[in-house]
Amino acid sequence: MTQTATASPPEPTNQPLRAALWMIGAIVAFSAMAVAGRAASLELDTFEMMTYRSMIGVVIVLVVARVAGTLGQVTRRNMGLHLARNLFHFTGQNLWFYAITVAPLALVFALEFTSPLWTMAFAALFLGERLTLWKVIAGLVGFLGVLAVVQPGVQPISAGMITAAIGAVFFAGTAILTKRLTRTETITCILFWLTTMQLVIGLIACLWDGDMAIPSAAMLPWIVVIGLGGLTAHFCLTTALSIAPASVVMPMDFARLPVIAVVGIVLYAEPLEWGVLFGAAMIFAANYINILTSQRKTA
Numbered sequence: 001m002t003q004t005a006t007a008s009p010p011e012p013t014n015q016p017l018r019a020a021l022w023m024i025g026a027i028v029a030f031s032a033m034a035v036a037g038r039a040a041s042l043e044l045d046t047f048e049m050m051t052y053r054s055m056i057g058v059v060i061v062l063v064v065a066r067v068a069g070t071l072g073q074v075t076r077r078n079m080g081l082h083l084a085r086n087l088f089h090f091t092g093q094n095l096w097f098y099a100i101t102v103a104p105l106a107l108v109f110a111l112e113f114t115s116p117l118w119t120m121a122f123a124a125l126f127l128g129e130r131l132t133l134w135k136v137i138a139g140l141v142g143f144l145g146v147l148a149v150v151q152p153g154v155q156p157i158s159a160g161m162i163t164a165a166i167g168a169v170f171f172a173g174t175a176i177l178t179k180r181l182t183r184t185e186t187i188t189c190i191l192f193w194l195t196t197m198q199l200v201i202g203l204i205a206c207l208w209d210g211d212m213a214i215p216s217a218a219m220l221p222w223i224v225v226i227g228l229g230g231l232t233a234h235f236c237l238t239t240a241l242s243i244a245p246a247s248v249v250m251p252m253d254f255a256r257l258p259v260i261a262v263v264g265i266v267l268y269a270e271p272l273e274w275g276v277l278f279g280a281a282m283i284f285a286a287n288y289i290n291i292l293t294s295q296r297k298t299a
Contacts, residue, residue, distance in 0.1 A: 019244035023252035026236035031260050033229030034105055035267065036222040037097050043219050046097040048212060049226060050090060051202030056227025057195035061188070070188040078181060082193040085177035090198050092170030093230075095163040103160020104270040106261035110149050110280035111164040113254070116287050117142040118172030126176060138289040145282030151275045191231075246291045254284045 040049050065071045099108045117139055124131040150161050181190055206212040215223055240249045257280050264270035 015244045016248055019240040019249055020252055022236045022240040022243065023249060023255070026233045026240065026253070027256050027259055029229045029233035029236060030256055031263055032225050033233065034100050034108075034260060035263065036225035036229065037100050038268075039222045040215070040219060040226060041097070041101040043215055044213050044223075046094040047202055047205040048215075049097055049223075050094060050198060051206050051212075052215065052223045053227045053230065054195050054199035054202055056224065057191075057231060058199055060227075060231060061191045061195050065188045065192065068188075070186065073186040073188045074192045075185065075189055078185060079193075081177060081181055082190075083197060085174055085181060085190075086194055086197040086201065088170050088173040088177060089194070090201050092167045092174060095167030095170065099160045099164035099167060103158060103164060104273075104276070105264040105268070106257060106270070106272060106276050106280075107149060108160065108164045109257050109260045110276050110283065111146065111161070112168050112171070113257070113280065113283045113287065114142055114146055114165070115168040115171040115175070116290065117283070118169050119175045120290055122172055122176045123179075127179070132293065134293040135290055138286040138293070140286075141289065142283050142286030145279040145284075145286060148275050148279030148282060150279075154275075246294075250284075250288060250291055254280075 037049060044052070062071075065074075096108070096112070099111075120129075120135055121131075121139065123129040124135075146165070150157065150165075178190065203212075237249075237253065240252070257277075261270075261272050261276075265272060
């Protein structure tokens with residue numbers, strides 16, 4: 001009697017749907033953090049917001065790591081690299097929190113999307129990654145997108161534009177240093193030093209003048225949203241990328257822009273400039289070109 005071959009189990013076909021559900025969580029978390037940051041700015045400066053955010057983050061990381069049994073993964077072998085990474089992230093996040101209080105939310109989010117392009121450039125400079133023709137084209141398209149968003153000569157360059165753009169550069173530096181750390185360190189180790197180091201840095205910045213504001217009872221929920229928002233957003237984004245390719249997740253992540261634009265219109269009566277939408281579309285196209293080129297190279 002002949003044996004029939006056993007059919008291999010079918011490949012799962014719901015990765016895009018599962019990734020989309022995680023990306024909805026990321027978009028909600030990012031948007032909630034922006035709204036909470038604006039609300040908290042009525043009582044707190046950016047250093048104070050970052051400090052209270054880190055306090056909440058330390059508690060969350062310790063509790064989760066204790067439950068998961070991963071506290072033993074925390075090492076001290078790359079303290080210099082951890083410190084550099086957290087100085088970059090602390091600076092970029094402070095600039096981002098400041099930008100969302102003085103500039104339209106859609107503009108800030110559009111400029112934030114330039115961070116992967118800066119990461120591409122820094123990877124070529126500091127990690128030795130080859131800068132191909134398509135990556136150069138992606139960089140040029142992204143630069144034109146930034147010009148469309150900022151519109152130099154048409155409208156005055158504001159503090160919000162400058163801080164949002166510089167913040168994206170610091171986020172790119174954070175990504176490069178994180179990539180270096182992930183070669184030897186676990187996520188638990190990176191998050192532990194992220195929260196603890198930034199708590200210390202924040203306290204130093206807050207207490208430099210001998211005065212640190214204590215949030216009122218009405219402000220505490222916003223502080224909690226800020227503390228939970230960042231961790232939740234990045235966890236959802238990372239999970240989505242582990243489920244589906246970046247070429248699938250990236251368009252979903254870009255949905256943050258129209259969502260936050262609607263939030264800005266509804267909650268703050270912010271005008272939606274055509275240049276922001278057109279420029280953001282070009283920045284997205286540049287990022288997508290870079291993603292597709294990278295995936296073609298590794299295929």
